[in-house]
Amino acid sequence: MSTSMTLPICSCCHRHIMPNDKCVKFNCPECGSVLIWRCESCREAARPFTCRSCSFSGP
Template identity: 80%
Template sequence: MSTSLTLPVCSCCNKHIMPNDKCVKFMCPECGAVLVWRCQSCREAARTYTCPTCKFSGP
């Protein structure tokens, strides 16, 4: 039996987030419709993400 694992992707840099990475996930603070993932590197550098639904940008 084969199982496939889908890894989340950072909303800023588009890199895959591994299971033990220090990342955060949260719903878009503006519309609440999109789950935003941020890797440790993007969080520390305060890189901007943009919600694909409402176009809200945040650090």
């Protein structure tokens, strides 16, 4: 039996986030309908993200 896992992707740099990475996830502060993932590197560098639903942009 084979199982596959879909890894989340950072909303800033678009790299896969591994299970033990220090990352954060939260709903878009504007619309609340999109889950935003940010890797540790993008979070520390305050790289901007953009919501794919409402186009809200934030650090």
